[in-house]
Amino acid sequence: xxxxxxxxxxxxxxxxxxxxxxxxxxxxxxxxxxxxxxxxxxxxxxxxxxxxxxxxxxxxxxxxxxxxxxxxxxxxxxxxxxxxxxxxxxxxxxxx
Amino acid sequence: xxxxxxxxxxxxxxxxxxxxxxxxxxxxxxxxxxxxxxxxxxxxxxxxxxxxxxxxxxxxxxxxxxxxxxxxxxxxxxxxxxxxxxxxxxxxxxxxxxxxxxxxxxxxxxxxxxxxxxxxxxxxxxxxxxxxxxxxxxxxxxxxxxxxxxxxxxxxxxxxxxxxxxxxxxxxxxxxxxxxxxxxxxxxxxxxxxxxxxxxxxxxxxxxxxxxxxxxxxxxxxxxxxxxxxxxxxxxxxxxxxxxxxxxxxxxxxxxxxxxxxxxxxxxxxxxxxxxxxxxxxxxxxxxxxxxxxxxxxxxxxxxxxxxxxxxxxxxxxxxxxxxxxxxxxxxxxxxxxxxxxxxxxxxxxxxxxxxxxxxxxxxxxxxxxxxxxxxxxxxxxxxxxxxxxxxxxxxxxxxxxxxxxxxxxxxxxxxxxxxxxxxxxxxxxxxxxxx
Numbered sequence: 001x002x003x004x005x006x007x008x009x010x011x012x013x014x015x016x017x018x019x020x021x022x023x024x025x026x027x028x029x030x031x032x033x034x035x036x037x038x039x040x041x042x043x044x045x046x047x048x049x050x051x052x053x054x055x056x057x058x059x060x061x062x063x064x065x066x067x068x069x070x071x072x073x074x075x076x077x078x079x080x081x082x083x084x085x086x087x088x089x090x091x092x093x094x095x096x
Numbered sequence: 097x098x099x100x101x102x103x104x105x106x107x108x109x110x111x112x113x114x115x116x117x118x119x120x121x122x123x124x125x126x127x128x129x130x131x132x133x134x135x136x137x138x139x140x141x142x143x144x145x146x147x148x149x150x151x152x153x154x155x156x157x158x159x160x161x162x163x164x165x166x167x168x169x170x171x172x173x174x175x176x177x178x179x180x181x182x183x184x185x186x187x188x189x190x191x192x193x194x195x196x197x198x199x200x201x202x203x204x205x206x207x208x209x210x211x212x213x214x215x216x217x218x219x220x221x222x223x224x225x226x227x228x229x230x231x232x233x234x235x236x237x238x239x240x241x242x243x244x245x246x247x248x249x250x251x252x253x254x255x256x257x258x259x260x261x262x263x264x265x266x267x268x269x270x271x272x273x274x275x276x277x278x279x280x281x282x283x284x285x286x287x288x289x290x291x292x293x294x295x296x297x298x299x300x301x302x303x304x305x306x307x308x309x310x311x312x313x314x315x316x317x318x319x320x321x322x323x324x325x326x327x328x329x330x331x332x333x334x335x336x337x338x339x340x341x342x343x344x345x346x347x348x349x350x351x352x353x354x355x356x357x358x359x360x361x362x363x364x365x366x367x368x369x370x371x372x373x374x375x376x377x378x379x380x381x382x383x384x385x386x387x388x389x390x391x392x393x394x395x396x397x398x399x400x401x402x403x404x405x406x407x408x409x410x411x412x413x414x415x416x417x418x419x420x421x422x423x424x425x426x427x428x429x430x431x432x433x434x435x436x437x438x439x440x441x442x443x444x445x446x447x448x449x450x451x452x453x454x455x456x457x458x459x460x461x462x463x464x465x466x467x468x469x470x471x472x473x474x475x476x477x478x479x480x481x482x483x484x485x486x487x488x489x490x491x492x493x494x495x496x497x498x499x500x501x502x503x504x505x506x507x508x509x510x511x512x513x514x515x516x517x518x519x520x521x522x523x524x525x526x527x528x529x530x531x532x
Contacts, residue, residue, distance in 0.1 A: 002196035008218040008259040010209050011188040012241070012252035012336035019126040019181025023103045025171050034170070042140045042466040043147075047109075050148045054163065070475065072467050073245050075098070084102045089170040092099075093109030094139050 030061040032088030037079075040072040044094050051091065097125050106130075107169040111137035112156040116343045117287070124248050126181045131169030133162055140463055190255075191220070204263075208341050211330060211356055215263040226258040229271025230531055234258070239279040241337035243287040243345045252278070252336040260335055264328035269306045270321055273298060273385055275531035277329040282387040282524055284333040284355065285340035290464070291348030293391035295422065295518050296329060296359040297503055299373035300383030302528050303361035310363035312507030315424070315514070326357030354391035360505055366427035367504035368434045369441035376525040383528040388422050388501070390518035398511050400432045405451070411515050412452035413494065418464040420499035421448070422518025426506035429513045441502050449497040457488035 026032060034055070038048045048066050055064045067083065069076035083090055099106045110118050112134045122130040134157040135150040142150070155162045195203070200217055204210050216222065227234055234255035242249045257278045261271055277284075277296060284294040298308060309319035317323055334340035364371040364380075373384040395411040397404075415421050425433070438444040459465060460483075473480035483492040501520055506512060 002198070004194040005197055005200060005217060005219055006194045007192055007200055008220070008223055008255075009189050009192050010204075010218060010256070010259045010263060010331070010335040012250040012256055012338065013188065014124075014186040014250050014338055015248050017124060017126045017182065017184050017186065019183040020097070020101055021179040021181050022127070022129060022131070022174055023100045023105045025105050025174060027171060029167070029171060040467060040471050042463040043142060044139065046142075046144055047135075047139055047147045047150075050144055050151055053148065054151050058163070059167075068471070071471050080098060080102065083099060084104055087104055089105045089107075090099050091107050091109060091166060091170070094111065094135065 026088055029059065029089060031063070033063045033065060033086055035083045035087045035090040036064055036066045037083070037090055037092040038066055038068045039092060039094070040068055041094065047094050097122070097127050097130055100127065100130065105170045107166050108132050109166070110134055111139060113137045113343075114347070115157045117345070117347060120344050121246055123182065126183060128182050129175075129178045131165075133165040133169060134158070135162060208339060209331075209335055210263070211327070211334075213356075215331070216265050218259040218262040222262045223255065223258050226262050226266070226268050226271055227255065229258075229268030230254065230275060232275070232531065238275060239281060241278075241281075241283045241333060243283060243285060243337050243340060247287070247338070247345070250336060250338045252332075256336055257332055260332035261324075261328045264324050264331050265320075266324040266328045267306075267320070270325050270328070272383075272528050272531040273302060273306070273325050274328045274332070276385050276526050276528045277325075277387065278332050278336070279531065280385070280387050280524060280526045282389065282521065283337055284330045284387075285337065285346065286389070287340070287346050287348070289347045289349055290392065291350045291352045292389050292419075292517075293352040293354035293358060294329065295354060295388040295391055295516060296326060297372055297386045297388065298325070298359065298361040298384070298528070299364065299371050299386070300378070300528065301381060302383035303364075308361040310361040310366075310505050312509060314360050314363070314505045314507065322360050323357055326359030329359065330355055330357060352391050358391065359385075362503050363427060363505045366508065368427075368430055368439075369502075369504065372501065372503055373525055375441070378525070378527075384525050385528055386520060386525040388516075388518035388520050388524070390419055390422060390516055392416050392419055392517035393515070394517075395515045397513055399429065399513075400436060400511075408448065409451050412448055413454055415452070415494070415515065416464070416517055417454070417459055417462045417494055418468060419517040419519055420495045420501075421515040422520075423448070423500070423502045423513065423515050424506070425502060425504050425513045426508060426511055427504055428506075428508050428511035430504045432511055442497070445500045445502060446497050448500050449493065449495050452494040453491040454494055455488065456483065456486035456490050456492045459483065459492050459494065 240249035308321045473484035
């Protein structure tokens with residue numbers, strides 16, 4: 001029989017995961033402001049323009065506004081505060 | 097997810113190849129029901145009409161209309177699961193269940209804990225021996241790593257670093273260098289789609305103390321310390337940050353051979369210039385390691401010969417626009433530049449920065465310049481704002497002098513040089529002495 005070895009686990013220590021709930025949804029987006037968050041990836045601005053166009057054509061009662069963070073891949077608390085202040089919802093995207 | 101936590105219903109849009117990654121991130125944030133919608137890959141280079149086609153088409157993951165996913169994600173009733181999220185503890189054990197060597201080797205491979213080359217199993221005895229390479233206690237926290245900015249940090253101790261150093265085949269005397277790399281805050285296993293690796297440069301007395309070789313074959317598999325230090329950094333990065341699994345925590349499209357191992361010492365004794373760590377404020381007697389992220393491109397040449405300027409300009413302007421070169425010169429090549437009047441390393445760096453220029457239209461027609469630099473230019477940050485104002489045919493500078501680094505290494509069998517994509521992040525030159 002092969003000799004049994006006791007070896008270390010090579011993994012680090014992950015943080016404990018604490019559950020977070022989703023925000024309450026509105027029944028409809030009509031008459032509400034939806035932020036389209038251009039995350040600044042190459043061509044995401046063009047994607048968001050097309051998304052805005054889709055809303056205008058198909059759900060014109062929804063108000064959309066494109067917004068961008070200060071830098072790519074960086075949290076922008078000021079931008080988030082603006083969305084929280086008057087946004088009913090947000091669509092974020094899009095990478096690669 | 098921060099917006100959800102602030103009370104704003106949100107949908108994140110990704111391309112379909114990121115589906116596993118996006119779900120894993122949501123789960124790790126305790127919000128596995130975060131609403132996500134997917135469009136086909138790629139978005140880059142698609143025309144407005146093609147992007148509109150994505151929007152009016154089908155989500156390739158859910159197979160439902162894309163906009164239906166988006167609208168449903170932002171409206172309607174939430175379930176109890178949506179409201180609660182998921183809490184769980186993912187603690188990892190110190191030791192694994194005893195098993196035969198072959199079974200353990202298979203376990204390590206199956207769990208993606210290796211680089212698919214054989215590893216030295218980290219037995220208690222071997223880890224104990226590795227720990228003698230430092231005065232720091234096994235339970236001291238060394239740092240935190242993560243594969244990407246949007247992932248959670250994992251923490252690790254001296255002992256956990258020792259485990260990975262053993263796996264890489266390193267010796268205890270190398271351990272302070274490996275601890276310094278682990279504590280640098282840089283990961284050698286970033287999940288970037290661009291497939292970058294890290295290249296580590298060791299300076300100071302530690303190089304000779306542990307038998308690193310800066311001479312013949314310095315960048316190849318010809319020295320035990322060079323080879324295993326680089327491999328240890330790679331293994332510890334993937335295991336201590338929570339993995340580097342394709343599609344889940346690694347998205348590099350092509351991957352990178354430098355990711356197996358890439359560490360070497362500067363040949364300070366044969367260099368005509370001051371060494372890298374002294375350029376960054378350390379004393380010559382200090383021992384340091386510097387972590388470059390890069391390894392995208394490699395170009396090479398010999399000399400400097402009569403037409404070296406033309407060759408250098410071709411190589412510099414062929415470099416990825418957002419990734420400055422790490423230039424490695426054999427001592428013969430370095431002395432050749434001194435004979436041409438570059439008596440200081442800084443002078444050659446300045447020449448490179450001044451002469452690496454592209455027409456503005458070409459400079460800005462780059463995915464990463466658009467993604468990373470353009471937002472800064474638009475808000476007026478210099479020198480990017482001036483580059484954005486340049487006429488399309490106007491030559492703009494690609495790199496600043498502080499972006500470019502030169503290292504002298506090699507065995508003087510040839511006046512060779514190489515240029516690697518290699519960016520030295522701020523504070524990425526760290527003390528090895530602190531980890532002795």
